Structure formats: C-alpha cells, structure tokens
Amino acid sequence: MISDRNIDIRMKLGKILKSMRENAGYNIKDFSEIANIERNGYSMIEKGERNVSVGILCKICTALNSTPAEIFKAKEFCREEKSENDKPKDIELSEEMLDKINMKKLGIVIKKNREKAGLSQQKFADANGFNRNEINRIENNRAQPNHDLIMRTCYLLNIDLEQFLEDFK
Incomplete structure (x- = not known):
C-alpha cells in the first residue's frame, strides 16, 4: 500500500x-x-x-x-515548519541522532540498502549528487556520510528514516 x-x-x-x-x-x-x-x-x-x-x-x-x-x-x-504534534517521526535527522549512529555500521547499512534496491555505486552516487568514490569511501568506512546523504538515501530507496535507523538498534 x-x-x-x-x-x-x-x-x-x-x-x-x-x-x-x-x-x-x-x-x-x-x-x-x-x-x-x-x-x-x-x-x-x-x-x-x-x-x-x-x-x-x-x-x-x-x-x-x-x-x-x-x-x-x-x-x-523543503519542509514547512509544523507544530511538534504535526511532525511525522522521521521528519528530521537531528544532530543528536546522528551522533548516536555507529558510523562504522552506517556504511554497511547504506551498502545493504543500495544493493537491495539493485543500484550500482555509480547510479546511486549520480542520483544522490555525489561521486562514486565518495560513496565507496562511505561504504568502506573511510568517510562519514552527512545529513543530506542519509536523507536522500532514504528518499531514493523509498525507506522511512525510522526504518533505516532500525538497523542500528
């Protein structure tokens, strides 16, 4: 649905x-x-x-x-400002949440979801506005993804942020 x-x-x-x-x-x-x-x-x-x-x-x-x-x-x-009651749980990835994420595991989670969607690193990088080398470095834990990459990854792979972060529990 x-x-x-x-x-x-x-x-x-x-x-x-x-x-x-x-x-x-x-x-x-x-x-x-x-x-x-x-x-x-x-x-x-x-x-x-x-x-x-x-x-x-x-x-x-x-x-x-x-x-x-x-x-x-x-x-x-761009998201409009809404009251706390109107915001869905996954509207933003706060700095606090970002700090709690195990960055070493994040590359693995991004790679797993990218492969599950059937995307090569190149297609994934192009769609996210990054270069393939940067995606490769993130997936191999040689670089840390930023907030934008995480949010665009969720959007492109049609995954709710909450679902994406579920892999870190």
Whole structure:
C-alpha cells in the first residue's frame, strides 16, 4: 500500500519536473523524445501517478542539464515548519541522532540498502549528487556520510528514516 507521504513526494517531484521542463521551453512530447523516455510514462511522473526510477531520473536530469541533487534541493522539497504534534517521526535527522549512529555500521547499512534496491555505486552516487568514490569511501568506512546523504538515501530507496535507523538498534 502506498502511503500519503509517498504520494505527496511523487506530487512534489512531478511539479518540480514540470516546472523545470516548461522553463526549458519544452512540451511533454518534445521533452520525452529528447530525454529518450516514453511520453505516457513521463506524463504520469509529472502528474505524480508514477514513481520515477533512478535511471529515468538520470535521463530527465541529462535532458534538463541538471542533477538529481538540484531537483531535491528545490524549495518544494523543503519542509514547512509544523507544530511538534504535526511532525511525522522521521521528519528530521537531528544532530543528536546522528551522533548516536555507529558510523562504522552506517556504511554497511547504506551498502545493504543500495544493493537491495539493485543500484550500482555509480547510479546511486549520480542520483544522490555525489561521486562514486565518495560513496565507496562511505561504504568502506573511510568517510562519514552527512545529513543530506542519509536523507536522500532514504528518499531514493523509498525507506522511512525510522526504518533505516532500525538497523542500528
């Protein structure tokens, strides 16, 4: 079953992609040809009716001369301030939570979830806006991931932060 949160994320992503496409001066037909993706599938992505794969997202970004990181930094993805009662449990990864995470295990958890999603380090890095060497260093505990990487990892792999952190208990 698809949660309301996932639908909301798809809708936000669709709005961002539509805005970027229109700002680039393309209609859906021309853009889907340039991006080398099926027109109906792309239309469904813009409407928030379909999830976008990492591969399709990379094709879209190439056609828009953009990166996934730029898309996820768009203001539509910025969270609005809400009262404590309105915030879902996984809305933010606080510095305190980050400090409690076993950083050596974090690389293993990221790798496990990336492989479970069937992504190579390169595709995962491209979708996250990082280079493959940085992902490799994190997975092999030679570097520590930052807050953005953890949050984007959860988003890209469609994992709630709470579920992701479950591996550390």
